[in-house]
Amino acid sequence: MEDFEKALDQHDYQFSRGQTVKGKVSEHTSEGAYIDIGGKSPGFVPTSEAHLRSGVPLGESLPLGEELDFLIVREQNEDGQVTLSRRQLSIKQAWDNILQLSENSETVQIRITSLNKGGVIGEVEGLRGFIPRSHLLERDNLESLVGQSLNANFLEVNRETNKIVLSQRQLAKAAAISKLAKGSLVSGVVVKLQPYGVFVDLNGVTGLLHIKQVSNARIESLDTLFTVGQEIQVVVFEVDDYKNRVSLITKVLEKYPGEIIENMAELMRTASERLEQATLAKPEQEDSSIS
DSSP states (O other), rough: OOOHHHHHHSSSSOOOTTTTTEEEEEESSSSSEEOOOOOOEEEEEEEGOSSSSOOOOOOHHTTTTTTEEEEEEOOTTTOOOOESSSSHHHHHHHHHHHHHHHHHHHEEEEEEEEEEEOOOEEEEEEEEEEGGGGGGGGSSSSGGGOOOOEEEEEEEEEETTTEEEEESSHHHHHHHHHOOOOOOEEEEEEEETTEEEEEOOOOEEEEEEEGGGGOOOOOOOOGGGGTTTTTEEEEEEHHHHHHHHEEEOOOOGGGSTTTTHHHHHHHHHTHHHHHHOOOOHHHHHHHHOOO
């Protein structure tokens, strides 16, 4: 034993808080488990630190003889024993994963476990996440979502405040935007008028028809042409996948500047034919400019 202790003394085991170590589960007690980490004394994992979820039997979370990674949460005491945690290591790894997923704008699954007035609460990567009611596809019957796994993306991730907010609506919007092709003709409904432009709902995606893109003639006021609830034909001018924005245009449908002002109904009725003619005319215009 003396030789064994001398041999241990020759090794400089530096165990510090926050360090990840590998160890083998050697013993179970009513209070936790002892882990052989190669030091003078085995490390100790309290029952509360054995698993990310509470209530998991010790034999299941830390099987005897199993070699696992642990996080040191308390440095050596007078006996040389350190306190270890699997739970906090799992939390650390989960946050690392979530931050990476958020940075890459990836879709995740959140299993809904409960609800409150503002929305639903669930588990994502083992951590608690929240989806506001306004960002759910199902907003009326929240009870029906408990127990379900929903696809969502991240709205806010804050490790310091343990805040994870997700959205189904943003994901649906991104999917809808990806189906819009630049230069295509789409039907929409006017949902809002501003001095600078018209906001148009394109089956769940809101696009902006800027006042400068309405006509080749000057327009003094948009409310003389458009009303909320009006159905119109618009051309997709630009799609910004990164910002989830869609810009629209109608002036390419005009045969002369100001036609949309004088005869909106006819322009909308024949929008498809007009866009086809404008598309065919464009290469000819480019060729003539080259010659």
